[in-house]
Amino acid sequence: MELQLLLLFMVLAAIVAVEIDDLLSSVIAVGAVGLGLSLAFLILKAPDLAITQLVVEILCLIILIRATIKKDLPLIRNGRWLFNTISTLLFIVFFLIFAYFALKELPRFGVPLMRVAQEYIQNGMQKTGATNLVASIILDFRGYDTLGEATVLFTAVMGVLAVMRKIGRLKNER
Amino acid sequence: MIEYILCFLLFCIGLYCILRKRNIIKIIIGLGIIEYAVNLFFLLIGYRMYARAPILAKDQVITNMVDPLPQALVLTSIVIGLAVTALIVAIAIRIYEKYGTFDITKIRRLKG
Amino acid sequence: MKDNQQKGMSLIVKTITRLTVGLILLYGIYIVLHGHLTPGGGFAGGVIIALSFIHLMLAYGKETALKKLFQTLTSVLESMGAVMFLTIAVLGFLGGYFFLNFFLNKGRSFELFSAGIIPLCNIAISLKVGAGLFAIFVALVLFRSLGEKK
Numbered sequence A: 001m002e003l004q005l006l007l008l009f010m011v012l013a014a015i016v017a018v019e020i021d022d023l024l025s026s027v028i029a030v031g032a033v034g035l036g037l038s039l040a041f042l043i044l045k046a047p048d049l050a051i052t053q054l055v056v057e058i059l060c061l062i063i064l065i066r067a068t069i070k071k072d073l074p075l076i077r078n079g080r081w082l083f084n085t086i087s088t089l090l091f092i093v094f095f096l097i098f099a100y101f102a103l104k105e106l107p108r109f110g111v112p113l114m115r116v117a118q119e120y121i122q123n124g125m126q127k128t129g130a131t132n133l134v135a136s137i138i139l140d141f142r143g144y145d146t147l148g149e150a151t152v153l154f155t156a157v158m159g160v161l162a163v164m165r166k167i168g169r170l171k172n173e174r
Numbered sequence B: 001m002i003e004y005i006l007c008f009l010l011f012c013i014g015l016y017c018i019l020r021k022r023n024i025i026k027i028i029i030g031l032g033i034i035e036y037a038v039n040l041f042f043l044l045i046g047y048r049m050y051a052r053a054p055i056l057a058k059d060q061v062i063t064n065m066v067d068p069l070p071q072a073l074v075l076t077s078i079v080i081g082l083a084v085t086a087l088i089v090a091i092a093i094r095i096y097e098k099y100g101t102f103d104i105t106k107i108r109r110l111k112g
Numbered sequence C: 001m002k003d004n005q006q007k008g009m010s011l012i013v014k015t016i017t018r019l020t021v022g023l024i025l026l027y028g029i030y031i032v033l034h035g036h037l038t039p040g041g042g043f044a045g046g047v048i049i050a051l052s053f054i055h056l057m058l059a060y061g062k063e064t065a066l067k068k069l070f071q072t073l074t075s076v077l078e079s080m081g082a083v084m085f086l087t088i089a090v091l092g093f094l095g096g097y098f099f100l101n102f103f104l105n106k107g108r109s110f111e112l113f114s115a116g117i118i119p120l121c122n123i124a125i126s127l128k129v130g131a132g133l134f135a136i137f138v139a140l141v142l143f144r145s146l147g148e149k150k
Helices: A002-019 A023-043 A047-067 A081-103 A116-128 A133-141 A143-163 B002-020 B024-045 B069-099 C002-006 C011-033 C042-060 C062-068 C071-095 C118-141
Strands: none
Touching: A002 A023, A002 B002, A002 B024, A023 A047, A023 B024, A047 B024, A047 B069, A047 C042, A047 C118, A081 B002, A116 A133, A116 B069, A133 A143, A133 B069, A133 C118, A143 B069, A143 C071, A143 C118, B002 B024, B024 B069, B069 C042, B069 C118, C011 C042, C011 C118, C042 C118, C071 C118
């Protein structure tokens, strides 16, 4: 029951974030969606993810507020606005109808079929010695994925430093 | 069942924002909402009713636990989402420096 | 002294920052080191450590904070974290596999020194993530274009 109310709150906050004109207000509304998601992770019994989502959300808000400091002129609507909006909404309604028929094939909510995870739960502590099963999965059973993720972070840092270099110079040029 | 429908509704709101808005910052916000919806969907699949978190405790034998495998995948995905958002914001700031506006219909010249 | 108080934020924010930044850094290190016993791990701890340095920089202004944290130290720390993680992975070649958990006795469970290579991997990941995110923040904030006042 609490999970459904929390998801409804997230949907309403997302609608506010999309429709409002002021950029700073919509960034704050996205922050509300992220905090609601962290609470949903806690209700779904995933404490690792709740901690990570909370701090990553705060950092994402800092970066987005840095981008909205530049002011911009207000936008005007051109002629075919009504036709474009109606066709997009029609596409979304069709997408939701087909998604409903596809979601009926999934197992019921709350009764998953855990075939691979049974091995991890029963033999995880003897094979690795760690009591946090999620940490033993990401660092011992599936260590390749963590190596790939470290590479992606490294590439993103290189990309940001390369983009922010051409015209202006960094502050400390002693 | 209704939780899956609400999760897909969140995804569709982000999709509408990417398709119809003309401001680059709004497009970045739509991308963030789509990431939240996908992570939530992964976790909804692996939930078992009235079960416990996947952490063992001393002197207790725990038989029913939530599925720990989707949690490991989503942990990686959250940090990658942050890196992609930072890179897109850096590119958006450079676009503002060069063209003077955030409007995507005025950014059309692809010069060398 | 008067010039020092005009940059950065007000006096209340500076005093509270001086009291809490050390505690935030200590909390981040605690989450990293106990990653195999309690929820947390390398990623969450690394982001918290980066947030403590960002907090210091936001409260005191750009010039005063960057005097203490050099630019080359950040890039050295991030590369060291990545190289340490790769070394732990490649050392598994000694046993014939990639990423082998090569400590023979895994210690007793529920203690701090247990679980093989998992705490070492957590420390390497936290160094990499923390230094990388701090470098992203510094690059985004310190950018000035030709049009602004030098």
